[in-house]
Amino acid sequence: MIRRARGSGEALKDFPLFGVMSAAVFGFLYLPLLFVVGYSFNENRVVTVWKGFTFDWYVDVLQNDDIQRALMNSLRVATVATALSVLFALGLAIGMLRLARAGSTLAWGLIGAPLIIPEIVFAIGTLSLFVQVRFSLGVDAITLAHTAFCIPFALLPIRARLRSVDLSVYEAAADLGANEWRIFRRITLPLLVPGIVAGALLAFIISLDDFIVSYFLAGPGGTTLPVYIFGMIRNAITPGVNALSTLLLLVSVLIVSISYVISRRKR
Amino acid sequence: MADSTAALSIRGVTKEFATPEGGVVRALDDVSLEIDEGSFTVLLGPSGCGKTTLLRSIAGLETPDAGEIRLRGERIDDEPVWKRRVNTVFQSYALFPHMTVAQNIAFGLEMDRVPKAEIAKAVESSLAMVRLEGLGGRRPSQLSGGQQQRVALARALAKKPEVLLLDEPLSALDLKLRRGMQMELKRLQRETSITFVLVTHDQEEAMAMADTVAVFDSGRIAQVGEPRDVYLRPRTRFVADFIGEANVLPATFLSDRADVDALGVLEADLLSGTEGLTSGQPGFVAMRPENILWSRDEQGQARVVDVTFVGGDLHIDVLVGEHPCAIRTSSHVAEPPRVGEALRLEFPAGSVRWVTD
Numbered sequence: 001m002i003r004r005a006r007g008s009g010e011a012l013k014d015f016p017l018f019g020v021m022s023a024a025v026f027g028f029l030y031l032p033l034l035f036v037v038g039y040s041f042n043e044n045r046v047v048t049v050w051k052g053f054t055f056d057w058y059v060d061v062l063q064n065d066d067i068q069r070a071l072m073n074s075l076r077v078a079t080v081a082t083a084l085s086v087l088f089a090l091g092l093a094i095g096m097l098r099l100a101r102a103g104s105t106l107a108w109g110l111i112g113a114p115l116i117i118p119e120i121v122f123a124i125g126t127l128s129l130f131v132q133v134r135f136s137l138g139v140d141a142i143t144l145a146h147t148a149f150c151i152p153f154a155l156l157p158i159r160a161r162l163r164s165v166d167l168s169v170y171e172a173a174a175d176l177g178a179n180e181w182r183i184f185r186r187i188t189l190p191l192l193v194p195g196i197v198a199g200a201l202l203a204f205i206i207s208l209d210d211f212i213v214s215y216f217l218a219g220p221g222g223t224t225l226p227v228y229i230f231g232m233i234r235n236a237i238t239p240g241v242n243a244l245s246t247l248l249l250l251v252s253v254l255i256v257s258i259s260y261v262i263s264r265r266k267r
Numbered sequence: 268m269a270d271s272t273a274a275l276s277i278r279g280v281t282k283e284f285a286t287p288e289g290g291v292v293r294a295l296d297d298v299s300l301e302i303d304e305g306s307f308t309v310l311l312g313p314s315g316c317g318k319t320t321l322l323r324s325i326a327g328l329e330t331p332d333a334g335e336i337r338l339r340g341e342r343i344d345d346e347p348v349w350k351r352r353v354n355t356v357f358q359s360y361a362l363f364p365h366m367t368v369a370q371n372i373a374f375g376l377e378m379d380r381v382p383k384a385e386i387a388k389a390v391e392s393s394l395a396m397v398r399l400e401g402l403g404g405r406r407p408s409q410l411s412g413g414q415q416q417r418v419a420l421a422r423a424l425a426k427k428p429e430v431l432l433l434d435e436p437l438s439a440l441d442l443k444l445r446r447g448m449q450m451e452l453k454r455l456q457r458e459t460s461i462t463f464v465l466v467t468h469d470q471e472e473a474m475a476m477a478d479t480v481a482v483f484d485s486g487r488i489a490q491v492g493e494p495r496d497v498y499l500r501p502r503t504r505f506v507a508d509f510i511g512e513a514n515v516l517p518a519t520f521l522s523d524r525a526d527v528d529a530l531g532v533l534e535a536d537l538l539s540g541t542e543g544l545t546s547g548q549p550g551f552v553a554m555r556p557e558n559i560l561w562s563r564d565e566q567g568q569a570r571v572v573d574v575t576f577v578g579g580d581l582h583i584d585v586l587v588g589e590h591p592c593a594i595r596t597s598s599h600v601a602e603p604p605r606v607g608e609a610l611r612l613e614f615p616a617g618s619v620r621w622v623t624d
Contacts, residue, residue: 004363008570065422107337108448154445165364166359166361168357168358168361169361169362169363169364170361171348171355171357171361172355172357172362172422173374174327174328174347174348175326175327175328175348175349175354175355176348176349176354176373176374176422176423176426177349177350177375177378177379177426178349178377178378179347179349182378185376187363190365191364191365
């Protein structure tokens with residue numbers, strides 16, 4: 001027998017094993033993170049044995065030249081890829097508004113492909129392409145590839161925002177004497193700012209956190225932070241890896257929080 | 268023949284839309300209309316009759332397939348929206364949500380590169396004109412529906428357009444507010460002496476505001492005239508029924524009389540609108556419910572189906588043959604008819620209107 005829900009929240013709680021399953025899910029999600037964060041403060045060089053509290057690993061990591069270079073690479077890639085993908089997404093969103101419904105759905109399907117294509121396939125494909133056309137691997141190659149797969153992430157919030165605006169607002173602007181460019185400058189762009197900010201932050205995180213594509217396209221000197229971390233753990237998981245991972249996590253959480261706050265305030 | 272007093276001159280405008288099913292809908296079918304300078308013209312019709320398409324064609328938001336639109340004698344139908352000296356009040360108001368009320372009103376003037384000091388003055392006087400003094404700093408979202416409506420009006424009027432177009436501007440307001448705004452719109456039109464062209468499906472609203480009303484019926488203009496004239500002298504069955512209430516019965520014109528289905532022969536002095544008809548021509552007669560006189564008569568043509576008291580009015584529903592007819596009379600009659608009784612119907616001279624299909 002199926003019990004009728006009185007309030008949806010109550011009915012869910014009454015579901016058998018609700019508590020156990022929730023605990024399992026949250027455990028899987030957050031225990032590894034807790035582990036990483038916790039042991040990044042471990043004084044012992046042997047990661048799994050707790051000895052005492054220290055900030056030494058953070059100092060170590062931040063003073064390491066290789067890490068600093070990888071961090072700069074990551075930031076450069078993420079910044080440029082974000083700027084480019086937001087620009088493309090902006091154009092796409094406005095263009096798709098003018099397409100007929102069927103065309104718009106098709107365009108969205110094609111552009112959104114990176115959301116479902118296995119990243120390893122995309123990485124191998126991009127690598128083959130770059131080798132074929134003799135585009136040298138490194139930061140620029142990673143930036144291009146990141147731009148491509150960041151577009152759908154940047155597009156999502158921009159498109160949502162664009163669609164929430166009453167179309168007659170643009171007609172009113174034209175009616176009051178604004179040509180296409182002035183409509184864009186005075187109406188479209190200001191109305192899209194919250195969507196653009198959210199899209200940019202999302203694209204930035206996706207790029208900053210990417211490993212697979214960056215790993216394939218890094219070449220000499222193109223090491224990004226996630227690629228560097230992967231290199232570190234090939235030898236052993238050190239508290240340094242944990243410290244670096246914690247820092248990366250912190251940046252991601254920070255950006256998502258900013259994005260959330262902005263989207264809430266601008267509603 | 269160019270009419271020099273016409274603010275807007277619309278000739279043979281046709282517009283077709285493709286339907287999602289692959290068909291074609293003719294929203295405007297060879298529509299011609301002259302709109303007088305300084306008039307308050309109402310385009311009236313049920314939804315989907317083409318009135319909004321005509322308004323949008325004047326604004327430049329739709330491109331007609333054929334025909335021409337002239338503003339004070341000059342063709343505007345090939346000009347882009349933003350160059351036309353007409354402004355629109357949109358049904359949804361379409362206020363810019365990221366701007367204050369004052370910025371909304373200033374927008375059109377900024378587009379014309381009016382000096383800042385002048386804009387500030389114009390915004391103040393526009394706010395005063397629509398009685399929103401002191402609200403210039405608010406956002407549209409902080410205003411009530413009625414206030415937003417006034418901002419939309421002020422914004423469109425601030426540019427002093429040659430013609431102001433209003434697309435069902437009052438439809439989102441509640442009844443009481445709507446009555447007030449009707450008077451307000453009339454006042455604004457008189458004070459600015461700008462030509463107003465308003466679209467509505469509400470015939471009472473049209474009657475209350477219009478100098479001239481153009482009644483639309485499936486993409487064509489069925490009749491144009493003063494509201495009273497259109498009410499008293501409808502030309503088609505559709506107009507008779509859409510403007511006010513009418514009882515429409517099929518009839519045949521016989522030299523100077525009309526043979527009305529189930530009612531009998533009506534003599535010439537009762538009829539109007541029969542000029543130019545030839546004997547034997549089929550058509551309809553339309554009678555207003557308040558223009559039907561009744562008396563008890565066992566041989567009468569009408570049978571009472573229902574009697575309702577509505578305040579001072581007595582509504583009598585009868586069947587004439589198979590045709591339902593409505594009669595309005597005063598509640599103060601000594602002995603109201605009862606359901607099932609037979610009534611004899613008579614009509615004041617000239618009150619039976621001949622209409623075509």
